[in-house]
Amino acid sequence: MTTSSLPAPGAPLDHYVSDAPFDPYSVEAMTPAQAKVYQASQRRLMWWKFKRHKVALWSAMFLAALYFMILICEFVAPYNLHTRNVDFIYSPPQDVHFFHEGSFVGPFVYGRKMTLDMDTLKRNYTDDTNDVQKLRFFCSGDPYEFWGLVPGSFHFVCPAKDGQFFYLGTDRLGRDVLSRIIYGARISLTIGLLGVTFSFVLGVIIGGLAGYHGGTFDLIVQRIIEVLQSLPSIPLWLALAAIMPVTWSPIVVYFGITLILGLLDWTGLARAVRSKLLALREEDYVLAAQLMGARPARIIGRHLIPGFMSHLIASATIAVPGMILGETALSFLGLGLRPPITSWGILLTEARSVNVIAFYPWLLYPMIPVVLVILAFNFMGDGLRDAADPYR
Known part of the structure; x- marks a missing residue:
């Protein structure tokens, strides 16, 4: 049916049939799904095809999360970049626990004791199971300067008061590797x-x-x-x-x-x-x-x-x-x-x-x-x- 021969609202359609040949590739002859693809912009078509590549989509989400994290890394990191824990030099990673002696406590780490091997001068760390240190979230902790400009001390996760939290261990100066x-x-x-x-x-x-x-x-x-x-x-x-x-x-x-x-x-x-x-x-x-x-x-x-x-x-x-x-x-x-x-x-x-x-x-x-x-x-x-x- 051509545009010039469109009937009035409510009028019968018998006398308004167009003499134009039927085009199977016209928008009117397409299903709604086909018309949606036909009328989509190039950017929308690229987005639809990209979403079908699941590995690429998850990789893009992972990279987007990383680039968002670098904007607020002072908040995400448990410690300041230059904070030294001289009592925990070369401390191995700490495991995060949820249950202590069969009772649910929440995310926590055990305190640590350090002994020095006088033969090799190596520091040996052992967990003190009697020292339960609950982790704090959205808390005030190690002070920092946000982007080197604004002072702050608000962190996503902090160790317990007078406690330690070295999820990936520490280096030769006692600095937290994760941070x-x-x-x-x-x-x-x-x-x-x-x-x-x-x-x-x-x-x-x-x-x-x-x-x-x-x-x-x-x-x-x-x-x-x-x-x-x-x-x-x-x-x-x-x-x-x-x-x-x-x-x-x-x-x-x-x-x-x-x-x-x-x-x-x-x-x-x-x-x-x-x-x-x-x-x-x-x-x-x-x-x-x-x-x-x-x-x-x-x-x-x-x-x-x-x-x-x-x-x-x-x-x-x-x-x-x-x-x-x-x-x-x-x-x-x-x-x-x-x-x-x-x-x-x-x-x-x-x-x-x-x-x-x-x-x-x-x-x-x-x-x-x-x-x-x-x-x-x-x-x-x-x-x-x-x-x-x-x-x-």
Whole structure:
């Protein structure tokens, strides 16, 4: 039935039949579910496809929770970053219990006693089952400065009054490993995003111009990329990190490491963008945009780049764990970030000795969030790539 022959409300339909041929692909001929998909925007279609990838969806939720946590890590961590418990140096992890002698008490830990082995000078800790220390939640505890600006002492979980709570143990200075892992996430996670943002911008701009214009500029860019990709990455990281003056403040070193990681990671993305644009610039819609007077920047940004956005999304999500690993490697080797800044790489420097690992294996726990974050980014990247692929 055409729009011009629509009947009045309540009128019979016998004399209002259209002579137009029936189109099985029209919106009127579709079921409500088919019409919903047909009329959905590209973003909504991507979201529907991404939700079907359960592993990618759970990975995205896990990463979102981590990035939300770094905003309030002072509240989440049981202790301040620099709090030292000198009576509990190299204390092993404490188990959380709920029942004591058959009675439900709630989450608590047992107090600890320390004895010193005079032969090996090793501290031995034993649980005192008579000392029940209930954990407190949403409580006032160790003082801190929220983002280094606002004083506070409110925590999600606190040890009992005059008690201890070392869920992942302590290090050589008696600092809580769990709290330091939570604080270290703020640096390790943000350095990956900042580095990828910098390399993403460089890769898209340089690769886009090289692929669109070609010629001498493309030749120069390709030779630069080949030289950078032929250099061993780890020695190059070490060389660039070593030239940073030791007098720089920790925050300047942080941005310097981010800049180094971004400068060395843009080449792969630039080459991929360049190869795609070499093929897409010959399409008819590019010629039409040129004839209409569109500038190269608009053609690249509005017409060419969206054509392979799925590849760009996958490349960006996979590059983030590479940045985190790069920072971890530099800090582990002593040429990256320096205290008082704390990252997962700096925490792993405590476990560089085989003897330390043998006696205090909990110092390797900062490796667990590194592995989980890298896996989560890879799974989420697979889901985003499939969701943004227009041929799927």
